[in-house]
Amino acid sequence: MSADERRVTISAIADAAGVSVPTVSRVLNGRADVSAATRERVEQLLRDRGYRRRNSRAPGRAQVLDVVFDELDSPWAVELIRGVADVAHAAGAGTVVSAVHQDDTATRQWLRNLRTRTCDGVVFVLSQVAAPVQIQLRRLHIPVVVIDPAGGSASEVATVGATNWAGGLSATEHLLSLGHRRIGLIAGPRGLSCSRARLDGYRAALAAAGIGTDPALIVQGDFRHESGYTGGGRLLDLAEPPTAVFATSDQMALGVYEAARRRGLRVPADLSVTGFDDLPEARWSSPPLTTVRQPLAEMGGLAAHTVLRLARGEALQAPRVELATELKVRDSTAPVATSRTPRSNR
Template identity: 50%
Template sequence: MTPASRPAPGSSDRGGATIAQIAGLAGVSTATVSKVVNGRADVAPDTRAAVEHIIHEYGYRRPRKGARPTLVELVLHEIKGAYGMEVIKGVERVAVEHELALVVSELQESRVPGRNWIEAVLARRPAGVVAVLDGPTPAQQGQLRSRGIPLALVDPAGEPGPELPSTSGDNWGGGLAATRHLLRLGHRRIAAITGPPSSLPSRARLDGYRTALDTAGVAIDPDLVRVGGFHLDDGLARGLDLLTLPDPPTAVFAFNDAQAIGVYQAAHRLGLRVPRDLSVVGFDDLPTATWAIPALTTVRQPLRDMAATATRVVIDLARGATAAGHRSMFATELVVRASTAPPGADER
């Protein structure tokens, strides 16, 4: 009997096709299907593609017997730095509540997980996957979905699909608050160092910055907006560019705390003092903001709570809840410290 002539799962099989049914439809052994389902690498690419096509079309019904998931998977572009540690602590908090172990995958600054990652995740069979900034590809999302492994995004860099749960901070409101704070202090030459143009949080912060200037009647100077990449080196390089302009800014809004520290370094190299000669505002309120000298005025977004909420969502989905497409936006808060002052103010 050819694969096409084998009986397909009926409409009553709402849980998807069994391994045996998938094997029949694909014309392969149940052992081969099991390898694909479990993320094993020792399957020919054409065979894997055929099995994945069947799973995508009919779904996959997990065997009723089997061990309860013991893991939750967290995917980060990089672990180094306080940002990643805040997210890890948030996910771990909820994982411990549910007696789940935490597995952390680092993409080493890559924006998209590779094939080795998805195969490893399918083999581990976690209760769910929490991805930060950028998630799995659409094909990888389909593989997770077909195995009943829910996915949620934290602080997504792009627009999540309508079916994908996500948590984020109020980036527009944070950009607005940061810029209005500087305007109230009397600054009018306010620079901005953004993140990558493709970053949704960066675009929202930039819109907040522009809205604050516009509503205050301050013209937006394109020379004062520099594109960065959310790293300290970006703040240093763009800060040097801005502070050596013929008419330099009196304040800089850096779109994350790492960039803000880079601006501090740029000011120091040029013999300028914060905040006497230059006011600086960051974004995130990571622990480094309080360690900086002077302590950094910044916009706080609750990364731990954002990560914890995304983890609860995937665990609820794994237990049968219907939260697909759930979006949570957390309020941001301006935290005023010692890095901002009126322009030309004497430091005391």
């Protein structure tokens, strides 16, 4: 650190702004009890003079990363945390994991806690990062990276995602290559861009094969087992059911397994099933699940690497990155059966 950088202190900022040191401290901590004009003047000085908090044990290296989820009850979350933690550990940084449960009160509590401790960067895995949260973090000079954004993040926020459209396309093309023409789809939450992209990939593959999209073959899910079971049941109970189902998450695909089993259908002899994610349980299901591998650990690792770079003040060449998906063909898909007779329906 240069001598000029060492002289950028709260006291120097306060003198330049014509305010007290406690006022600068309140601005740094995102407190609301500062006038808008004073806040703007102090924040501009902090940016212009390159002020950074003195909370690093080693110059140029972040200490603690926060990873914030809506929920933590999914193996999908575990894979992302593993990727973040591996990169953070290698960089000598710690990791704090929180869940805010899509709740404004929990989010405000997390922000209050954040102001009382060291945090050098935040990795968000949220369906939506509210604008007030982004504003607070900018005021605290804490860099942010969003994994799999829903589309509502500020344009300057760095993001890490996957090629969801290409994944949806490849899963559907695989089923088409096996002779399936009635292919059901269980979609993810409507508000997520990844859900829309997987659905669009499915539609594009059907269109390329000269097959129109049948609305009856598309049901809504939420990426969880239960919605796969319910949605799979709805598809299989149609007067003309699909011969294959593309569930846009592995958990929903395994829910389809159960819906098929309860109707006396065998996977893949009577029904082919594909998933999306390639969670560890996909390889150990019976039969092993054909799925689109979403590189979750790699996405978490890249998000951690990116936020560490931002914490060091480095510029990003590509603030929005998508990692490639890959179709993993296993035993849950097979050529379309010439006939299918359910053995029971209970």
